[in-house]
Amino acid sequence: MAKRLKETDAVVIGMGFTGAILSRELTKAGLNVVGLERGADRNPADEFTLTRLRDELRYVVRLELMQDNSIDTITFRNAPDEFALPIRRFGAFLPGEGVGGTGIHWGALHWRFLPTDFRIKSLLKEKYGAKAIPDTMTIQDWPVSYDELEPFYDRFDKLCGVSGQAGNLRGKVVAGGNPFEGARSDDYPNKPIKTGTGPAIFSDAAKNLGYHPFPLPSATSSAAYVNPEGITLGSCEYCGHCNRTACEANAKASPNVNVMPVLRTEPKFELRTRTFVTRLLYDKQAKRVTGVVYTDIKTGEEYEQPAGIVVLSSFVFGNVQQLLLAGIGEPYDPRTAKGVVGKNYCYQFEAGGEAFFEGREFNPFMGAPGMGTGIDDFNGENFDHANLGFFGGGYIACLNGGAPPIGGRVLPKGEPRWGVGWKQAEAKWYRCNTRFNTQGSVYAHRDNFMDLDPTYKDALGRPLLRLTYNATENDHKMSRYLVEKMEGVIKAMNPTHYEVHNRPKNFTIVPYQSTHNTGGTIMGPDPGSSVVNRYLQAWGAHNLFVQGASVFPQQHGYNPTGTLGALAYWSAKAITEKYIKNPGPLVNA
Amino acid sequence: MSDDTVPRRKFLLGAGLAGTAIAAGLSDRAEAQQPAPTTPAPAPDAEPYVNLTALEAAFIVAAVDTLIPADELSPSGSDCGVAIFIDRQLGSAWGGGAKMYRSGPYLKGKPEQGYQLALTPREFFAAGIAAANAWTRKTWGKDFDRLASADRVTALKAMEEGKAAFENFEARGFFSQLHAITMAGFFSDPIYGGNRDKAGWKVLGFPGLPATYADKIDAYRDKRYVADPQSIADFS
Helix, strand or coil, X not given: CCEECCCEEEEEECCCHHHHHHHHHHHHCCCCEEEEECCCCCCHHHHCCCCCCCCHHHHHHCCCCECCCCCCCEEEECCCCCCXXXXXXXXXXXXXXXXXXXXXXXXXXXXXXXXXXXXXXXXHHHHHCXXXXXXXXXXXXXXXXXXXXXXXXXXXXXXXXXXXXXXXXXXXXXXXXXXXXCCECCCCCECCCCCCHHHHHHHHHHHHCCCCCEECCECECCCCEECCCCCEECCCCCECCCCCCCCCCCCECCHHHHCHHHHHCCCCEEEEECEEEEEEEEECCCCEEEEEEEEECCCCCEEEEEEEEEEECCCHHHHHHHHHHHCCCCECECCCCECCECEEEECCEEEEEEEECCCCCCCCCCECCCXXXXXXXXXXXXXXXXXXCCCCCEEEEEECCCCCCCCCCCCCCCCXXXXXXXXXXXXXXXXXXXXXXXXXCECCECCCEEEEEEEEECCXXXXXXXXXXXCCHHHHHHHHHHHHHHHHHHHHXXXXXXXXXXXXXXXXXXXXXXXXXXXXXXXCCCCCCCCECCCCEECCEEEEEECCHHHCCCECCCCCXXXXXXXXXXXXXXXXXXXXXCCCCCCCC | CHHHHHHHHHHHHHCCCCCHHHHHHCCCCHHHHCCCCCCCCCCCCCCCCCCCCHHHHHXXXXXXXXXXXXXXXXXXCHHHCHHHHHXXXXXXXXXXXXXXXXXXXCCCCCHHHCCCCCCCHHHHHHHHHHHHHHHHHHHHCCCHHHCCHHHHHHHHHHHHCCCCCCCCCCHHHHHHHHHHHHHHHHHCCHHHCCCXXXXXXXXXXXXXXXXXXXXXXXXXXXXXXXXXCECHHHHC
């Protein structure tokens, strides 16, 4: 029997970027907030330190900061007629765990979606005809526009101290930036971080081909910066050890550095770590969630925490699982295409390559998250899709994020991978190669979805979430097109040797590809097509606000964090300015 | 046979473990019939294996020395501590299956569904080594570590290409894990026992873990940055 605790104004489940932002905004509005985090506390002063962080084996290979799959995982299959098996250790994607969540180890590429992305379905119909979109492509317009979201993108940029070069400042195109981006109300908080030699060559080659290269936007401050929370961020050290780990310089943005220090001194906020929320308590009649039940992992004690407002801000999989377990919203059924919870699971379709420049010296160990240059000429509707046979696109980038020695080595095809001659090949090629990536969109498909697994359970006895996903024909065509364009730029860079890699036919759960999982609790105009409304309020429970990329109707050709941060501020504003005064649905169903 | 016994005997001595307990454990094996040295002289920086059995360690030493042979760029894999690294890793929380979902039912699945065995990494290597030795005994009449060096190369290539017909074990998957842990041992921070004297980092020209390149990234544009590599211990 769960021990019932005193009611709090709001409970926040999961302390990643969105959970930290919501906690901050709600306490600022005067609410008492309890933050529940199933993982450990992660305090930068103690944990984000040298020499601890400079350990590729611990962080990059053995995945120190990632979710503990012995407690909880998901099951996976490629198609609805297959038997799903548990992912026994995460590989293709790596959700984080503990305070900061996935916002600690991310690559810090910080993007906004295109204004046209937000009305993609309507736009495709307008441009290519009412019947152009295949029946199986279940894309939807966002219920919010770029213009509405822009002030919140701006807030999140400033929280993170993003470094970049504006391409469109208040409607005026700025040379050197991304000319395709939506208008920004303000410049980036910081100047772009420096680029390496590879990305510089890429930039010249792309320009010669008539494309529009620009430095990638990165949530890594290029200079000391005080964010709007009054927190001083450090300046990037270009140490090259950033990916899958934290930043001791406080330059790479994380919830732990950019928000939590303020929350930790806030008397209205109480953080409870190692608390595993097993279920939401749903009053279907009243269309409210009355609270949550959680197990304190440190004591084994079960608690009920009643709350006026529940913010569900775990990773995509946790969000969907909680709603399915609580029976909030109709589960999606791919056979009938009816139902909404679990619908429109999307991924990021990334393909890449590498180029080798014999005899040159790129010092690949010097790097920063998001360090690189890109072009956006083939993203979204930035280019015409008439007669291409696919929709969507993505940005193409040349990256220099640091090449640690275990995982950061790459050799040309034909060179030995071990034995005689192998070390000589490493010595020859390690320091003179550069990497490329295409950040392909994934437009939702009817058969790609999430539901509860009928067989496997987590350590607390709950059914695991089951992911049914495969790459579609549209994904492959889109990606091959991007790779072709990428290859054109690589050739123009005149390398000694290069390789490009198209994705295999079937999605596989190894090796690592991207942690950009989206959908399942998508936002939309009505309960028939979505789980949450434009303010991320659940249609089925007006005091439940679902955060993160699980609300994306589909995934566009950019890293998701910029958009999920903007949505968190947008949702928080609706809660604090409208919902608190008059609790009830913010949009009439 | 005497030339065959040399590598394993050398390994036992190098490991500082050629005592009576080990010899007794190998009583049916050729080298155990040799008089055991009563006072073995351990190699200068020999470290004992704490997780691998003597037979497993012999396999691992032979394997990492085949994957990373001694040459002008570095000593052999085992002389760089890679076998010790593997011994320690398989005994670590990771080797014991920490953070790994281990509930059944266990089913084979498609390759797309990833690793589906009940074995922890420690158990996986134990099974893989046993299967590899059984296969080399069938093919060459000897355990892997007794093979001539050219045959070791042939054997590892066959595993890598999935052409080695292991009984009840997947040769390609085993090779892939063996290769991965060997590379991790050669290139991880020396504090884990491998990459001794930063040999792996020196091959690449990787400078280890300096705190900052903010003042170097422009200065060394298109110019080689050379530094004596620094490890965790150097900063501690």
